[in-house]
Amino acid sequence: MPSAIELEGLSKSFGEKVVLDQLDLDVSPAGVFALLGPNGAGKTTIVHILSTLLRPDSGVARVGGHDVVAQPEAVRALIGLTGQFSAVDNLLTGEENLRLMADLRHLGRKEGARRTRELLERFDLTEAAGKPLSTYSGGMRRRLDLAMTLISRPSIVFLDEPTTGLDPRSRVEMWQIVRELVAAGTTIFLTTQYLEEADQLADRIAVLDRGTIVADGTPAELKRRVPGGRIRLEFSDEHALTHAATTLPDATRDDAALALDVPSDGSFASIRAVMDRLESEPLTFTIHTPDLDDVFFALTGHEATQEAAR
Amino acid sequence: MSTLAHTVSDSATMLRRNLKHAVRYPVITYLIMTPLIFLVLFVYVFGDTLGTGIGGAGSDAYLDYVVPGVLLLTIAGGVTGPALSVSKDLTEGIIARFRTMDISRSAVLSGHVLGNLIQVLLATAIVLAVALLMGFRGDASLWGWLGAAGLLTAIGYALCWLGAAFGVFAKGVESASNLPMPLMILPFLGSGFVPTESMPGWLQWFAEHQPFTPFIEALRALLFGTELGDNGWLSLVWVVVLGLIGWLWARHLYERKSVRA
Numbered sequence: 001m002p003s004a005i006e007l008e009g010l011s012k013s014f015g016e017k018v019v020l021d022q023l024d025l026d027v028s029p030a031g032v033f034a035l036l037g038p039n040g041a042g043k044t045t046i047v048h049i050l051s052t053l054l055r056p057d058s059g060v061a062r063v064g065g066h067d068v069v070a071q072p073e074a075v076r077a078l079i080g081l082t083g084q085f086s087a088v089d090n091l092l093t094g095e096e097n098l099r100l101m102a103d104l105r106h107l108g109r110k111e112g113a114r115r116t117r118e119l120l121e122r123f124d125l126t127e128a129a130g131k132p133l134s135t136y137s138g139g140m141r142r143r144l145d146l147a148m149t150l151i152s153r154p155s156i157v158f159l160d161e162p163t164t165g166l167d168p169r170s171r172v173e174m175w176q177i178v179r180e181l182v183a184a185g186t187t188i189f190l191t192t193q194y195l196e197e198a199d200q201l202a203d204r205i206a207v208l209d210r211g212t213i214v215a216d217g218t219p220a221e222l223k224r225r226v227p228g229g230r231i232r233l234e235f236s237d238e239h240a241l242t243h244a245a246t247t248l249p250d251a252t253r254d255d256a257a258l259a260l261d262v263p264s265d266g267s268f269a270s271i272r273a274v275m276d277r278l279e280s281e282p283l284t285f286t287i288h289t290p291d292l293d294d295v296f297f298a299l300t301g302h303e304a305t306q307e308a309a310r
Numbered sequence: 311m312s313t314l315a316h317t318v319s320d321s322a323t324m325l326r327r328n329l330k331h332a333v334r335y336p337v338i339t340y341l342i343m344t345p346l347i348f349l350v351l352f353v354y355v356f357g358d359t360l361g362t363g364i365g366g367a368g369s370d371a372y373l374d375y376v377v378p379g380v381l382l383l384t385i386a387g388g389v390t391g392p393a394l395s396v397s398k399d400l401t402e403g404i405i406a407r408f409r410t411m412d413i414s415r416s417a418v419l420s421g422h423v424l425g426n427l428i429q430v431l432l433a434t435a436i437v438l439a440v441a442l443l444m445g446f447r448g449d450a451s452l453w454g455w456l457g458a459a460g461l462l463t464a465i466g467y468a469l470c471w472l473g474a475a476f477g478v479f480a481k482g483v484e485s486a487s488n489l490p491m492p493l494m495i496l497p498f499l500g501s502g503f504v505p506t507e508s509m510p511g512w513l514q515w516f517a518e519h520q521p522f523t524p525f526i527e528a529l530r531a532l533l534f535g536t537e538l539g540d541n542g543w544l545s546l547v548w549v550v551v552l553g554l555i556g557w558l559w560a561r562h563l564y565e566r567k568s569v570r571a
Contacts, residue, residue: 051410076412087407091331103323104413106316132334148407 002065004029004156004187005050010059012045019045021211023059027204029155032178032188034202036195036296041208043191044084047160050189051081064156080154082146084161088133094144095120095129098151105152119147123177139170146177156187163197175200195296209300222295229266229289231274233282234259240280247277317414324421328395332429337391341433344494345384346440352376352503353444364505370445377441378529379502382522384437385466386497388430389473389490392422396477396560397486400567419560422477423470430466448533458532461545465525468549469493471556478563496522521548 005027012020019042027033035043048054049061052072060067066074081087089097098119102112120126123143128136136144142162149157159178163171178188178201192198198205199219207215207222215222233251235241235258244260245253251260260282264270266289332338352360353376357369364375396419399405408418438446450458473490480486499513500506500522506514517523524544531538 053406053409073412076410079410081407081410083403083406085403087403089327089404090402091334092327096330100323100327103326104320104408104411106319 002029003027003062004064005033005189006060006062007046008060010046010049010061011057012042012049012054013057019211020049020056023211023213025206025213025216027187027189029187030182030185031203032182032190032201034198034205035189035191035208036193036198036205037191037208038193042211043193043208044160046208047081047083047158047189047191050075051079051158052076078154079156079158080149080152081158082142082149082160082162084164086141086145088141088145088148090133093130093132094125094136094140097133097144097148101148101151107152115151119151123147139166139173142166142170142174143177146174150181154186156189157181159188159190161191161193163192163194171197207296207299214299215295223290225295225298229264229287231262231264231271232259232284232286232288233262233274233278234284234286235280236283240282243280244278244282247279248274313414317417317420320414320417321420321424324417325424326421328421328425329428331395332425337394338429338433341384341387341391341430342436344387345380345433345437348383349376349380349437349441349444352380360504363508373441373444373446374534376503377438377446378526378533379497379500380441381434381438381462381529382465382502382525383494383497384434385430385462385469386490386494386522388426388433388466389469389476389493390487391426391429392470392473393476393480393486393490394483395422395426396474397480397483400478401482415565416561419474419478419564423467423474426473427463427466427470430470431463434462434466449535450533451535454532454535458529461525461529461532464549465545468553468556471553471560473556475556475560475563478560478567496520497526500526502526521545521552524548 003026005025007023007025010020010023010025011018023046035046037043045054049056050063050068052068052075055069062068063075064078066078068075089100092100095116098116099112102115107115117126120129123146125140125144125147128140133141133144146159146162162178163174166174175197178190182188188201190198190201202219204217205215205219205222206213215225217225233244235244238255238258241253241255241258241260245251248260248262251262253260262274264274264287266287271287353369353373357372361368361370361372361375364372399418399422405418448454448458472493476489477486480489497503500517500520502522506517506523509517524541525548528538528541528545530536531541
C-alpha cells in the first residue's frame with residue numbers, strides 16, 4: 001500500500017534555531033500514528049508543513065502521494081486539521097459553523113444539512129446547535145472543532161495535541177471519537193505530549209526530541225527497549241524488610257518507603273519465583289511494567305516533563 | 311466545478327458569513343453616527359454663516375451644498391469595516407483552518423469586502439434619508455440618482471478593498487482601526503464642506519488634486535443635474551487606481567501571510 005505520509009530529509013529552521021533536522025518518516029494508511037514529544041520538540045512545525053501552512057527549508061513532504069509544496073491544493077482536498085487552538089467562528093452558532101464548512105467543502109445544500117445533523121448528533125452537540133459559541137465549554141468547542149474538520153470525511157486527519165487543556169472526561173470522549181474514526185479507515189496523525197495518550201491510541205509511535213526522531217515503533221516495541229519492569233514489595237516494618245532482603249539478593253532496598261524493588265519482566269514465572277522465595281508476607285505487592293515515561297527517559301536521557309508543561 | 315464557479319461560490323459563502331457577523335455585531339451604528347453628527351452640526355449650527363459664505367441663502371442653501379460631502383464621508387468611514395473584520399479574522403484560529411482547506415484564495419477577502427460594502431451602502435442610504443427629512447432636495451433625474459448610486463457603490467467598493475489591505479497589513483485589531491483615519495479626513499480637505507477657493511494656497515493645491523474633490527464634485531453634478539465636466543472621468547480613474555492598489559496590496563499581503571516561508 002502506498003504511504004499516507006512521507007517525509008524525506010525534512011529540515012526547518014526559524015532564524016538560528018533548528019527546529020527540524022533531516023527528518024525521515026513513513027506513515028502507512030489507516031490507524032493512528034502518534035508523534036510524541038515535549039513542548040518545543042517540533043511537533044506542530046511538522047503538522048504545519050504537512051497541512052500546507054508552512055514551507056520546509058529543504059527535504060520533501062508528501063501527503064497522500066502529493067507534494068505539499070508543489071501540489072498544496074491536492075493535499076488540502078485530502079486532509080483535515082484540528083489544532084490545539086480552537087479554529088471555530090466565535091460569532092456563529094455551532095450549527096452555522098458546520099454549515100459554513102459544508103459550504104466551503106462544496107457538499108451541496110442537502111448533503112451539507114444532512115452531514116451537519118449527523119455530526120451534531122454524533123458529537124453530542126444537538127442541544128447546543130443553535131446557541132452561540134460563547135456558551136460552549138472547552139470540551140464542546142473541541143468537539144465542534146473536530147466535527148468541522150470531519151465534515152468532508154477527510155482520509156487523513158491531523159490532530160495536533162487534541163486533548164491539551166481538556167478535562168479528563170472530555171479527553172476520554174475525544175479518545176473514543178478517534179477510535180471510531182480509525183475503525184472507519186481514517187489515517188490519524190496525532191501529536192501529543194501525553195505519554196498515556198499515545199499508548200492508548202497509537203499503533204505506532206515516533207518519539208521526537210529536539211527536531212529528530214529518536215525512536216519509532218509500536219508501543220510494545222518501545223517499552224521492550226527499556227529495562228524498567230519490576231515488582232515492588234512493601235513491608236510493615238524494618239525487621240520484615242531486612243528479612244525479605246536477605247532472601248532476595250538482587251532486590252534494591254528503599255528504606256524510606258520500607259520497600260523492595262525486584263527486577264522482573266512481568267511474566268508469571270518471574271512473579272512466582274519471587275513469591276516462592278518470600279518467607280515473610282509483604283503488605284502490598286505491585287507489578288510495574290515500564291511506561292512511556294521510562295521510555296522517554298531512556299531514549300533521550302532527560303525527562304519529558306522537564307520541558308513539557310503537562 | 312470549475313475554478314471560477316468555486317471562486318464565486320466560496321465568495322458567496324464568505325459573504326453570508328460576514329453578513330451574519332454584521333447582524334449579530336452591528337457596526338452600522340458607528341458608520342452612521344459620525345456623518346449624522348457632522349450633518350446636523352454643519353447645517354443647524356454653522357449653516358447660516360456658511361450658507362451666506364458660499365453665496366446662498368442661509369442654512370437651506372448650505373444643506374444642499376454639504377450633502378454630497380457628508381455622503382462621501384459616510385463612504386470613507388466604511389473603510390474601517392473591512393479593516394476591522396479582516397484583521398480580526400487573521401488574529402483568530404479559524405483563518406488557519408481556511409488555509410488548510412481547498413477554498414478559493416481570494417474568497418476570504420472578497421467576502422469581507424462585499425459584506426462591508428453592503429453595510430456601508432446601507433449606512434449611506436440612511437444618512438441620505440435623514441438629509442431628505444431635513445429638507446435636502448436634489449434636482450436630479452432618475453438617471454442622475456442612478457448615476458449617483460453607481461458612483462457611490464464604485465467608490466465604496468474601491469475603498470473597501472483598501473480597507474481589506476489595511477486589515478491584512480495591521481498587526482492587530484487596534485492598529486487596523488487607526489490606519490484608515492487619514493482617509494476619513496480627506497472629505498474635509500476637499501470641496502465637501504467649503505469650496506476649495508476659500509482655502510489657503512497650499513491646502514487649495516492639495517484639495518484640488520486629491521480624489522475626494524472629483525468624487526464630491528461628480529456626485530454634486532449628478533444630484534443636481536449640472537455639468538460633470540472633468541470630474542466624471544477623474545472619479546473613475548481614481549476609483550480604478552484606489553481599487554487596484556487595495557486589491558493587489560491586500561491579495562499580495564494575504565498570500566504572503568498564508569504560507570509562511
